[in-house]
Amino acid sequence: MEKINTLINELETLKPDLFGKDFLLTWDNSLDSLKAVMLVAEILQNFHWQKKPWRIFDYGLAISIFRDNSTRTRFSFASAVNGLGLALAELDEVKSQIAHGETVRETANMISFLTEVIGIRDDMYPGEGHTYMLEVANAISEGYQQGILAQRPAVINLQCDLDHPTQVLSDLLKLKDYFGGWENLKGKKIAMSWAYSPSYGKPLSVPQGIINLMTRFGMNVVLAHPEGYDLLPETIQSAFSFAQESGGSFSQTTLMEEAFQNADIVYPKSWAPMSVMQQRTKLLKAGDKQGLKELEMHCLAQNEKYIDWECDDEMMKLTKNGNALYEHCLPADISDVSCENGEVAKSVFEKYRLHTYQEAGYKPFVIAAMIFMSKVKEPAAKLRSFV
């Protein structure tokens, strides 16, 4: 109880601006808003461990729209809305008449008459995912303002082409716990590094999210990737300015070793070059199967050149006391486990496996916290009522 009260007291010192809002990008939110989400996540997690209910809805739907595969995020969302008192309804765009050319604007309202939350994953196509979420958000705003909907559902980004807020806030909560508070993160060096994977077309949202979140907490963020594996330029620029504001730093390198050098935290993960993702989107829209096949083969061949970008024991030796914390959004491509050569050596992953589970364990509560803050006018009072 004491820990919960401490966290609620800290929450009261903040000035978040989340009530009635969607949660789409961390960089559209103030530092207080981000901290509030994380504090509420910790509080709800503590209630869960103490088997105290934290329901805030009598009834209502939470709708998820997954335009890409997912296990952990799917179940994190299902868990979060269940704890808050909502029933999950998944919008399957194949089963539904969206497949029949129904407009987003109409569908968004048609499914929202008793809906409190809409969670969306749409991460495969640069320029698409975030735009789609805005379309949905605008559609239900109109429906709400025009008296079609009794309540406006909160739109939660479960991963888009730009950011993966529920993931990176979970990553940050793990760091807060591991290093003992946000203050202790100042000056810590985190290596957000590309890593080799035999797969292709992984989204850019995690590295873009990491460099734009960790820089805001005074950390020294180094982004490492081979030439050609660039992230979206605007996300690079914003990372620089966030670092400046916070007193942290942001830099880039094309050497994994340089990023790992004396790092406190490493986040080695594969992603596809932005240019490839954009080309892929074009080909998909054109339905050019041959082109897609060639692009994939080209990319896999391209990746092969960087097969040595693996987080192995040698690489880890370079980090602070050879002992940096390893983070990953999971599932990781583990060499000799899920593939022959992957992002991380079996020995390294096994050493940090339980840490990655804890990291993932924050996600249901981060999602719940985003919904909670959007729906509850007096968060601290409401949380105290659960104690």
Add this chain to the structure above:
Amino acid sequence: MEKINTLINELETLKPDLFGKDFLLTWDNSLDSLKAVMLVAEILQNFHWQKKPWRIFDYGLAISIFRDNSTRTRFSFASAVNGLGLALAELDEVKSQIAHGETVRETANMISFLTEVIGIRDDMYPGEGHTYMLEVANAISEGYQQGILAQRPAVINLQCDLDHPTQVLSDLLKLKDYFGGWENLKGKKIAMSWAYSPSYGKPLSVPQGIINLMTRFGMNVVLAHPEGYDLLPETIQSAFSFAQESGGSFSQTTLMEEAFQNADIVYPKSWAPMSVMQQRTKLLKAGDKQGLKELEMHCLAQNEKYIDWECDDEMMKLTKNGNALYEHCLPADISDVSCENGEVAKSVFEKYRLHTYQEAGYKPFVIAAMIFMSKVKEPAAKLRSFV
């Protein structure tokens, strides 16, 4: 609150016969029963807007069986049962062993041990959908009478080959609201008109449902369609006799213009000729892919002849003060939006778009009201307990 009390008082003046019953066809129900469903729907909708819970079940399942695609009805049903306190379980006939030739009679009981409601959409094959619903209803009646089931689930028609009661009652509630009460609907002219669509095989349930519901409320119903696009003969006959009983009228024409002339309400919508649907059913049963392909091509070519059956500004000018209310079950085939040439012009649809959203917004509450009336012995008392 006052509005709710007024509605409950009106409900008490009626003698509905819905307790323990299924809701399959509007024309199997008395006028009092139909009005009761609509009043309860309005009441529950008002509770929702006032954020007052209207749960009637401690626990239990609501099962949906969708034999055709659906977005709005799927989510309307999910919303309705959630508000009433049930958990949704969708019977996917592919996943389930029905695919293995299990009999309807057996399956219906196997899934019903803790089930309060079974919602079914089966609208594609004339002579099939309603028959299937009766099979399910009879199976669970036997199970209940024989002591297999502790409760008899209510079967709700979410669209069959004959009628689409949850839709047309929502359409009617929109009219009640728009014109200020049922009394004001007497003598109003509604044009239920076929309209062109580049698609094929749309069910007959909506036009059949409209002409058999609106005629019961004293409206002047005109059915318009090109030659060959007939509805089921028995639904035409019943429309005539309903009109006679109510003092309204029912007539048919092969000219869209004639139907629109001085109309108060227009409902332009595409459907497939009954004969085509019947032929289609035969071919599907025979698994005659070639025949189906030819039939589709034949039909689309046939439709092309009537490409000018579009609800455009010119057509709307013909209506009462050029200002008739446009209704549609959605999604509409909108020219230059969802297709090149469709049922309605973009300009017309946009003018009435929010009206169609409100129209759709009644559906979750109409479904909830059907379940409520089937399950609650003292509806008015129960509703008062929510106030």
Add this chain to the structure above:
Amino acid sequence: MEKINTLINELETLKPDLFGKDFLLTWDNSLDSLKAVMLVAEILQNFHWQKKPWRIFDYGLAISIFRDNSTRTRFSFASAVNGLGLALAELDEVKSQIAHGETVRETANMISFLTEVIGIRDDMYPGEGHTYMLEVANAISEGYQQGILAQRPAVINLQCDLDHPTQVLSDLLKLKDYFGGWENLKGKKIAMSWAYSPSYGKPLSVPQGIINLMTRFGMNVVLAHPEGYDLLPETIQSAFSFAQESGGSFSQTTLMEEAFQNADIVYPKSWAPMSVMQQRTKLLKAGDKQGLKELEMHCLAQNEKYIDWECDDEMMKLTKNGNALYEHCLPADISDVSCENGEVAKSVFEKYRLHTYQEAGYKPFVIAAMIFMSKVKEPAAKLRSFV
């Protein structure tokens, strides 16, 4: 109420060892544990008939993993967890990233942060299903012990390659009810017999489960099947020793008639020879489509030889007073109904149809009882609180 109190009193005389445990195999559980599950199932069923809620969870997920088709077990699980207060979340291994080579260990933890129960059906491959369930169980045990999970989900076997405990305990509850108590089952003869079916590859779990459960209750169990349709040897051995312990008997024959002779209960059901199932597993793993096709044809031809293994009126005449109770897990292959020649004659099945429905009706409550006993420290006290 009186019946419920009697059952609770009986429950208090037992020393079950189920708290915090999974339920995977009946033969891993003591007689007291099995009786406790069945008593609690009867009690919960009585609460349901008296419309008294029996919820034990404020919130939480119940996850089902179905690696084979299912209707009744799917809905039984959905019903059970709903009554207990959990929300169902189905893990679809196609939608999920398990399809991307994620390890069982990781996935099991990733989906369990707010999960109380995991129900698994994995019955197609000898040596696979039970092993998979143990992997899941070990994974979440580690997660719980290592502080990753706030609660350890109970793993419930919804049918594996070895046993089908929720089914056979339902079969036994039907016998308890039919013959008036466990005592009256002593010395009763039950014929667990193979029967002809035009299908192929049916699991062995039901016959293996039946011979290993009924022998523990002092029954005389006769297993009949054509040569070559053997069950797993260890399940035969354990059946012999269970019979010895209980004072019942176990024997085998290759004549259906001999098994039916003077039987009190008959359970005629088709299954595939163990050797075929094992070969099938190899071919599936090798992706040998041609081999699978040949194996299926070979098996169907093999089955044809035993087309006379049908439970028809002649066969039933051999039983005690020609009046044995017919049991089946459903769906049965009924001659002239679901196939030309099947496991049971239409006339026989129709006579016992409602009995088979009652038999199936216990399953939701058996599942609920397994979860209840795993999660509730003081079962009798909790049950009394529902009265």
